[in-house]
Amino acid sequence: MNAPVILDGRSILLVEDEYFIVDEMRRALEAMGATIIGPAPSVAQALDVVASAPRIDAAVLDVNLQGEMVYPVADALFQRGVPFIFATGYDDGVIDARFADITRCEKPVDPLKVARALFG
Amino acid sequence: MNETADSDRAEQRRLRDEIEQLRTSLESSIEENTRLTEDRDRLLRRVTALAREIQAMQPPAVDALLAEREDDRGHSGQTEEALRVAFEELQVMTEELEVANTSLHEQNLRLDERVRERTAEISIVNETLRKSEAALQIVTDLVPDLLWRADADGLVTWYSKRWYDYTGQSVEEALGTGWTGAVHPDDRGESRALWEIAVAQAIPYQREHRIRSHTGECRRFLVRAVPQIGKQGRVGQWFGAITDIDDLSQLRDRQQVLVAELQHRTRNLMAVVQAVTQRTLKGSVSLDDFKLRIDDRLGALSRAQSLLSRRTEGMKVRLVDLLAEELGAHMPTTPDGEAQIRMSGDEGVTLRSGTVQTFALAIHELATNAIKYGALSIPTGHLDVVWTVDRVDDRPRLRLEWRESGVPDMASKSATSRPSGYGRELIERALPYQLGCRTSFAFTEDGVLCMVDMPMGA
Numbered sequence: 201m202n203a204p205v206i207l208d209g210r211s212i213l214l215v216e217d218e219y220f221i222v223d224e225m226r227r228a229l230e231a232m233g234a235t236i237i238g239p240a241p242s243v244a245q246a247l248d249v250v251a252s253a254p255r256i257d258a259a260v261l262d263v264n265l266q267g268e269m270v271y272p273v274a275d276a277l278f279q280r281g282v283p284f285i286f287a288t289g290y291d292d293g294v295i296d297a298r299f300a301d302i303t304r305c306e307k308p309v310d311p312l313k314v315a316r317a318l319f320g
Numbered sequence: 321m322n323e324t325a326d327s328d329r330a331e332q333r334r335l336r337d338e339i340e341q342l343r344t345s346l347e348s349s350i351e352e353n354t355r356l357t358e359d360r361d362r363l364l365r366r367v368t369a370l371a372r373e374i375q376a377m378q379p380p381a382v383d384a385l386l387a388e389r390e391d392d393r394g395h396s397g398q399t400e401e402a403l404r405v406a407f408e409e410l411q412v413m414t415e416e417l418e419v420a421n422t423s424l425h426e427q428n429l430r431l432d433e434r435v436r437e438r439t440a441e442i443s444i445v446n447e448t449l450r451k452s453e454a455a456l457q458i459v460t461d462l463v464p465d466l467l468w469r470a471d472a473d474g475l476v477t478w479y480s481k482r483w484y485d486y487t488g489q490s491v492e493e494a495l496g497t498g499w500t501g502a503v504h505p506d507d508r509g510e511s512r513a514l515w516e517i518a519v520a521q522a523i524p525y526q527r528e529h530r531i532r533s534h535t536g537e538c539r540r541f542l543v544r545a546v547p548q549i550g551k552q553g554r555v556g557q558w559f560g561a562i563t564d565i566d567d568l569s570q571l572r573d574r575q576q577v578l579v580a581e582l583q584h585r586t587r588n589l590m591a592v593v594q595a596v597t598q599r600t601l602k603g604s605v606s607l608d609d610f611k612l613r614i615d616d617r618l619g620a621l622s623r624a625q626s627l628l629s630r631r632t633e634g635m636k637v638r639l640v641d642l643l644a645e646e647l648g649a650h651m652p653t654t655p656d657g658e659a660q661i662r663m664s665g666d667e668g669v670t671l672r673s674g675t676v677q678t679f680a681l682a683i684h685e686l687a688t689n690a691i692k693y694g695a696l697s698i699p700t701g702h703l704d705v706v707w708t709v710d711r712v713d714d715r716p717r718l719r720l721e722w723r724e725s726g727v728p729d730m731a732s733k734s735a736t737s738r739p740s741g742y743g744r745e746l747i748e749r750a751l752p753y754q755l756g757c758r759t760s761f762a763f764t765e766d767g768v769l770c771m772v773d774m775p776m777g778a
């Protein structure tokens with residue numbers, strides 16, 4: 201359970217509008233060996249990254265970006281076949297039903313849990 | 321109320337039946353009477369004919385008759401006998417007729433009396449019925465619900481006036497299954513299916529659906545109906561009520577959104593607190609140092625939250641209020657009586673709620689730094705906060721300049737008087753990332769100069 205998670209060489213896209221939250225997550229995942237793509241604070245910027253980044257192994261998506269729902273980014277990732285999880289303050293019922301099977305991590309999010317959810 | 325009206329109606333029916341029976345018996349009495357009269361008339365004609373026959377015999381003829389008595393005894397005796405019998409029959413018949421007439425007359429009187437009584441009763445029942453229907457009318461018009469009734473097969477037989485007023489349907493359009501035409505097409509199929517199930521199983525019906533008004537507006541209604549079970553355990557009819565719950569359901573939806581939003585904000589705030597705590601912990605040299613810094617930053621966060629929660633509906637936070645919140649308690653004057661802090665800009669400039677928290681934290685770091693090391697740490701220092709809103713490519717941008725002056729030996733102090741790593745990160749990295757700002761932070765000869773250029777999007 202508590203074995204260190206090694207994310208060597210994994211490219212992880214972070215989508216989150218709060219700078220300090222995403223920066224903490226970035227530092228923690230980098231410490232586990234991951235390469236961070238983004239981070240992107242808005243749907244438009246995240247879509248740009250998803251469209252242009254040569255390699256994305258996984259993504260962590262905040263559900264609400266300054267009042268905008270992240271779903272278009274989730275759809276784009278799904279198209280690319282990239283696994284992703286939601287980091288959210290919302291309860292289950294609020295998330296769109298078509299993403300019912302996507303793993304959700306409640307905020308504040310533990311980076312270790314994120315790593316395990318994506319690659320565990 | 322309906323039960324009373326129904327029993328009154330039954331009573332009315334009973335009385336009508338009784339009158340019908342009376343009429344039938346009166347008619348048969350009249351027939352009997354006619355028959356007796358005809359019999360009497362026939363007898364009368366016979367007696368008259370016999371009497372004429374007797375009269376036709378002249379007195380001499382009578383004498384002769386008497387003389388020939390012995391001879392003709394047979395003929396004369398026969399005529400007299402027939403006359404006598406006819407007279408007796410006539411008498412009997414007349415008596416019978418008198419009896420029949422009397423009884424007919426009495427029957428007529430009794431019949432009249434009963435008809436009068438029943439008519440009076442009917443008019444009382446009618447009056448009661450009229451009153452109870454009038455009362456029912458008042459009640460159905462008074463309640464805000466749209467009321468209806470349906471027969472055992474689920475076909476609507478009656479609507480209160482409100483249904484017609486709201487939907488604009490005519491009676492012909494509405495009755496039967498016409499209600500489906502007024503239900504929103506997306507709700508129609510399921511509403512009809514559920515109603516058919518309720519009717520088939522005689523179970524209460526409850527359903528929310530949208531009904532289109534005569535103006536085309538669709539409002540949400542709660543429809544309820546219960547079956548009235550008759551004597552044989554079968555459904556007699558259905559009583560239904562349709563309640564407008566549009567405002568309620570909008571409030572309910574809005575409340576759900578607000579609760580979800582509150583949850584999102586709370587968890588997000590917790591995550592921000594956690595991240596700020598991590599940063600502060602890394603930047604602190606001791607636990608005491610950490611305590612001071614974290615108290616300070618949590619205080620700024622909490623002031624930003626209270627600014628946000630103080631907004632009334634649709635109101636935005638004014639920049640000038642946010643500045644006053646961070647500098648307000650600190651309004652010193654220089655030795656020659658001049659205000660140390662000078663703010664200038666349009667007081668009507670407001671901030672989007674999503675930007676308030678981060679912006680307030682940045683202003684807080686600048687203010688804390690000014691008070692500890694900068695222009696507000698000495699009596700002769702000055703702080704000018706100047707802001708303007710310009711349109712660039714037709715999009716409004718807020719330009720804010722934070723200029724400290726009058727701080728001596730700035731060059732030598734700059735090594736120690738800079739904001740903490742956290743403060744600079746907030747201004748130089750968090751503001752650009754989160755709010756799309758362009759920012760700069762620099763030391764001039766006698767103080768700090770910070771510029772923030774922020775898009776003011778909707």
